[in-house]
Amino acid sequence: xxxxxxxxxxxxxxxxxxxxxxxxxxxxxxxxxxxxxxxxxxxxxxxxxxxxxxxxxxxxxxxxxxxxxxxxxxxxxxxxxxxxxxxxxxxxxxxxxxxxxxxxxxxxxxxxxxxxxxxxxxxxxxxxxxxxxxxxxxxxxxxxxxxxxxxxxxxxxxxxxxxxxxxxxxxxxxxxxxxxxxxxxxxxxxxxxxxxxxxxxxxxxxxxxxxxxxxxxxxxxxxxxxxxxxxxxxxxxxxxxxxxxxxxxxxxxxxxxxxxxxxxx
Numbered sequence: 001x002x003x004x005x006x007x008x009x010x011x012x013x014x015x016x017x018x019x020x021x022x023x024x025x026x027x028x029x030x031x032x033x034x035x036x037x038x039x040x041x042x043x044x045x046x047x048x049x050x051x052x053x054x055x056x057x058x059x060x061x062x063x064x065x066x067x068x069x070x071x072x073x074x075x076x077x078x079x080x081x082x083x084x085x086x087x088x089x090x091x092x093x094x095x096x097x098x099x100x101x102x103x104x105x106x107x108x109x110x111x112x113x114x115x116x117x118x119x120x121x122x123x124x125x126x127x128x129x130x131x132x133x134x135x136x137x138x139x140x141x142x143x144x145x146x147x148x149x150x151x152x153x154x155x156x157x158x159x160x161x162x163x164x165x166x167x168x169x170x171x172x173x174x175x176x177x178x179x180x181x182x183x184x185x186x187x188x189x190x191x192x193x194x195x196x197x198x199x200x201x202x203x204x205x206x207x208x209x210x211x212x213x214x215x216x217x218x219x220x221x222x223x224x225x226x227x228x229x230x231x232x233x234x235x236x237x238x239x240x241x242x243x244x245x246x247x248x249x250x251x252x253x254x255x256x257x258x259x260x261x262x263x264x265x
Contacts (some may be wrong), residue, residue, distance in 0.1 A: 141202030
């Protein structure tokens with residue numbers, strides 16, 4: 001049936017109607033069974049030939065019935081549409097799974113290096129000095145750290161399930177993400193990073209972490225302007241240009257972005 005199903009699929013693509021498809025499949029099965037009957041009858045005795053002819057005629061009718069039933073199920077437009085939807089669903093699941101594990105690597109391998117590892121090295125350095133002394137108020141720095149972490153998590157999984165990609169440049173999203181926090185500002189993840197480092201400056205009262213914060217702000221800006229925005233413009237084209245005209249790079253807007261904002265203006 002495997003070879004027959006492939007031929008039936010080819011006939012299905014060429015058929016102009018459901019009826020033609022059923023007839024073509026039935027004819028294909030009849031030819032196949034008749035060849036089997038001919039080969040077996042030629043090798044049999046006279047008595048066996050008569051007996052086998054009636055038996056194989058019965059087999060031919062049964063096989064033809066199966067062929068019509070198989071064709072009527074597989075070639076029905078509803079079933080074809082269901083198969084296409086199932087194939088698209090499998091493809092989406094594969095993309096989301098790949099993006100999910102890539103995002104986990106981004107969150108738990110790459111980010112800790114910049115927001116935990118390097119600040120820890122600065123604070124634990126023998127030459128480390130305190131920038132100021134605010135006493136117990138330094139624990140207020142935990143607020144922007146927590147807020148920045150939540151923003152990072154939200155944006156990362158928005159990339160996975162809406163954009164089908166990751167925040168990593170080598171695995172960019174396949175769809176432009178303009179909803180949620182991205183409807184207010186274009187780079188919420190970089191702003192989250194700035195919040196985390198600013199919170200660490202308060203928490204550790206560290207001059208070295210403050211300098212590191214200034215350096216990272218400059219790195220974020222030049223990376224976004226010099227590489228990320230041209231790459232996204234190349235991938236998404238005109239929709240991304242319209243998005244950039246309506247949503248600020250660093251300063252959030254008061255109302256969420258909608259795709260028809262420019263048309264309404």
